[in-house]
Amino acid sequence: MRGKPxxxxxxxxxxxxxxAVGMALPEAKALAADLLALPWDEERIAxxxxxxxxxxxxxxxxxxxxxxxxxxxxxxxDAAGLGSEVKLADRLLASASxxxxxxAHAGIASSAIAAYAATYGGRPETRRNGxxxxxxxxxxxxxxxxxxxxxxxxxxxxxxxxxxxLRGLGLTTLGQLAALATxxxxxxxxxxxxxxxxxxxxxxxxxxxxxxxxxxPVVEVELGGPVASAEPLxxxxxxxxxxxxxxxxxxxxxxxxxxxxxQLDDGSTAERAVRPARPTSHxxxxxxxxxxxxxxxxxxxxxxxxxxxxxxxxxxxxxxxxLLAPRWADPAALAAAFDRICGxxxxxxxxxxxxxxxxxxADAGGWMDGHTDARRHGTAQPSAAGLQAALRLxxxxxxxxxxxxxxxxxxxxxxxxxxxxxxxxxxxxxxxRWWLGSEAARDYYAARxxxxxxxxxxxxxxxxxxxxxxLD
Amino acid sequence: MGAPALARPAAAGRxxxxxxxxxxxxxxxxxxxxxxxxxxxALDAALPSGVPRGQITALDAPLGSGGTTLLLALAATxxxxxxxxxxxxxxxxxxxxxxxxxxxxxxxxxxxxRSDENAWWCADVLLRTGAFGLVIVDQSPAPPxxxxxxxxxxxxxxxxxxxxxxxxxxxxxxxxxxQLPAFGAAVVLVVEAPTHGAGFVxxxxxxxGVWPAPRTLCVTTLKGGAPRAAEVVVGAxxxxxxxxxxxxxxxxxxxxxxxxxxxxxxK
Numbered sequence: 001m002r003g004k005p006x007x008x009x010x011x012x013x014x015x016x017x018x019x020a021v022g023m024a025l026p027e028a029k030a031l032a033a034d035l036l037a038l039p040w041d042e043e044r045i046a047x048x049x050x051x052x053x054x055x056x057x058x059x060x061x062x063x064x065x066x067x068x069x070x071x072x073x074x075x076x077x078d079a080a081g082l083g084s085e086v087k088l089a090d091r092l093l094a095s096a097s098x099x100x101x102x103x104a105h106a107g108i109a110s111s112a113i114a115a116y117a118a119t120y121g122g123r124p125e126t127r128r129n130g131x132x133x134x135x136x137x138x139x140x141x142x143x144x145x146x147x148x149x150x151x152x153x154x155x156x157x158x159x160x161x162x163x164x165x166l167r168g169l170g171l172t173t174l175g176q177l178a179a180l181a182t183x184x185x186x187x188x189x190x191x192x193x194x195x196x197x198x199x200x201x202x203x204x205x206x207x208x209x210x211x212x213x214x215x216x217p218v219v220e221v222e223l224g225g226p227v228a229s230a231e232p233l234x235x236x237x238x239x240x241x242x243x244x245x246x247x248x249x250x251x252x253x254x255x256x257x258x259x260x261x262x263q264l265d266d267g268s269t270a271e272r273a274v275r276p277a278r279p280t281s282h283x284x285x286x287x288x289x290x291x292x293x294x295x296x297x298x299x300x301x302x303x304x305x306x307x308x309x310x311x312x313x314x315x316x317x318x319x320x321x322x323l324l325a326p327r328w329a330d331p332a333a334l335a336a337a338f339d340r341i342c343g344x345x346x347x348x349x350x351x352x353x354x355x356x357x358x359x360x361x362a363d364a365g366g367w368m369d370g371h372t373d374a375r376r377h378g379t380a381q382p383s384a385a386g387l388q389a390a391l392r393l394x395x396x397x398x399x400x401x402x403x404x405x406x407x408x409x410x411x412x413x414x415x416x417x418x419x420x421x422x423x424x425x426x427x428x429x430x431x432x433r434w435w436l437g438s439e440a441a442r443d444y445y446a447a448r449x450x451x452x453x454x455x456x457x458x459x460x461x462x463x464x465x466x467x468x469x470x471l472d
Numbered sequence: 473m474g475a476p477a478l479a480r481p482a483a484a485g486r487x488x489x490x491x492x493x494x495x496x497x498x499x500x501x502x503x504x505x506x507x508x509x510x511x512x513x514a515l516d517a518a519l520p521s522g523v524p525r526g527q528i529t530a531l532d533a534p535l536g537s538g539g540t541t542l543l544l545a546l547a548a549t550x551x552x553x554x555x556x557x558x559x560x561x562x563x564x565x566x567x568x569x570x571x572x573x574x575x576x577x578x579x580x581x582x583x584x585x586r587s588d589e590n591a592w593w594c595a596d597v598l599l600r601t602g603a604f605g606l607v608i609v610d611q612s613p614a615p616p617x618x619x620x621x622x623x624x625x626x627x628x629x630x631x632x633x634x635x636x637x638x639x640x641x642x643x644x645x646x647x648x649x650x651q652l653p654a655f656g657a658a659v660v661l662v663v664e665a666p667t668h669g670a671g672f673v674x675x676x677x678x679x680x681g682v683w684p685a686p687r688t689l690c691v692t693t694l695k696g697g698a699p700r701a702a703e704v705v706v707g708a709x710x711x712x713x714x715x716x717x718x719x720x721x722x723x724x725x726x727x728x729x730x731x732x733x734x735x736x737x738x739k
């Protein structure tokens with residue numbers, strides 16, 4: 001019964017006694033005085049269906065449940081490769097009977113619609129336990145369309161409009177519907193009619209599926225007592241993250257965001273979100289981020305427990321390794337290592353060098369993010385002229401005192417040490433961004449010192465000397 | 473993959489199956505592997521076994537002596553051999569344009585830690601991945617003994633060559649020999665730059681400007697083989713703005729002889 005007291009579903013015994021779906025309850029009771037009427041309980045039905053799925057999973061690895069519009073429950077069960085189909089059906093029927101279900105029916109076919117139709121067939125017999133039932137009907141492979149032909153179109157669970165239209169056209173059996181041309185069905189009845197036409201021909205995409213566990217992994221740890229220092233918490237956190245990482249990898253997921261909740265001694269909960277630079281399931285990377293979150297987290301009370309949950313996940317990226325590559329790197333492991341370094345040393349710690357078109361030494365190159373793949377572009381040869389010294393630059397040009405002699409540059413002072421200059425070249429005037437007027441021109445000099453090193457100096461417009469780098 | 477080929481050795485009377493391994497498959501065959509090469513004929517001749525894999529190699533090069541140049545040359549040949557290279561720039565002073573050409577050769581990354589003390593931790597993380605054939609730590613303090621032992625073990629486990637160039641302040645400790653056992657370096661290369669002879673030469677024909685002349689470095693094998701010395705010529709890179717182009721006429725005026733930096737007049 002649902003809402004207004006009407007019959008929503010009836011057992012087959014009740015149907016035999018004239019009770020039909022949609023009948024008013026008093027009318028149904030008039031037909032069967034011993035009618036047992038139960039209120040409609042969706043939750044109870046779903047729970048019972050789940051119990052049945054759990055029981056059927058012992059017989060087949062792929063089981064799914066579907067509730068039809070008429071209130072009947074249908075379980076689709078994969079029977080392929082499981083030995084005798086008759087024995088399998090008997091086991092399933094015994095399981096259903098053991099769960100307290102009424103007389104269940106089993107049908108075996110290549111398509112779901114034919115298997116469903118087969119539940120109406122079968123040869124009645126009396127089982128060993130004394131109950132009456134039907135032997136499961138097995139539709140031979142390839143005979144689905146022929147088997148379905150005499151069944152009524154109501155088997156398709158159509159909506160009322162389409163069912164009425166088909167009835168008005170005199171299409172009462174699946175065979176008549178299947179005999180129509182596909183393009184005509186599509187033109188006249190649309191997608192719904194086309195789907196019904198396909199099922200009438202034994203082409204049904206429905207079927208059993210592997211049960212999915214969509215719940216994201218959660219790890220909860222209760223500490224032995226209130227903890228006020230970070231070390232024991234980090235110790236527990238590392239183990240919890242390892243468990244969480246295993247659970248994520250088992251599901252083929254990587255965590256984009258973690259929820260780190262700490263249960264405090266006063267019963268309250270403090271929670272923070274931890275977002276790694278890239279989705280990952282590596283415990284070490286997640287631990288570094290969680291530790292960083294804990295370091296600047298002021299907690300009013302000692303901690304009594306922690307809860308880790310994967311708040312946001314993405315499918316873990318996978319790549320087939322190359323057996324013959326001498327040193328193929330797992331991109332996930334490499335990304336995890338870079339994430340660890342970036343988490344500890346800063347986001348710019350992993351970089352790829354890039355040459356840029358600029359005159360100033362400090363502008364003639366840049367660092368790209370080490371995670372990007374754009375670095376494959378560029379020239380492979382630095383120059384055509386043999387081995388070239390590498391330029392090293394100070395973080396920023398450093399003002400240095402310069403001593404000028406009779407022949408020009410004589411020495412400069414850097415790191416509290418005077419460096420005697422034995423030779424120099426320049427000046428070469430470079431005007432950085434002269435069109436902006438923000439920076440004045442620089443006169444660049446290359447100076448070789450007595451120890452053989454070659455330094456890069458420039459003199460600004462105000463006459464101030466700067467050391468910018470050296471060649472190494 | 474090449475097809476197996478049957479060959480009949482002259483000494484043996486029975487047919488002998490000889491697989492014609494492709495080049496990539498030969499790398500999987502266990503056997504003595506040559507170390508990494510610098511790609512510099514003179515230096516590779518002085519170090520015939522190359523930079524050993526699974527070992528630490530120390531490079532003793534003073535500031536400005538060309539040590540970075542040699543490390544980048546080693547990285548280039550390693551990348552050309554289809555192996556990954558990571559360079560830990562402990563001083564964060566490497567100019568990106570100096571190593572930009574390596575990024576086009578293969579998987580090359582530069583790690584720039586916040587402080588030079590963290591360079592060893594970065595090297596540890598990189599070695600654990602096993603993704604690199606060469607890990608370079610440039611301009612870092614000498615590693616403590618326990619760190620060196622751990623890195624040595626990691627390099628051995630991953631069959632990775634770890635090349636270390638210690639900073640100038642710690643350089644003498646390594647080169648003196650007393651710290652070598654603790655450092656654990658299997659090969660020590662010493663680079664000496666000439667203090668004279670490298671002058672300035674005209675950079676371009678028809679242009680009055682001069683540019684630092686190429687100089688010759690002396691690289692000596694201090695440990696890891698018979699003491700040998702090699703001379704390596706290193707030039708100063710000419711900026712792109714000074715390179716001539718065949719289609720563009722150089723209209724720059726010759727440099728004036730009297731253009732010298734002048735003393736600031738005292739007022």
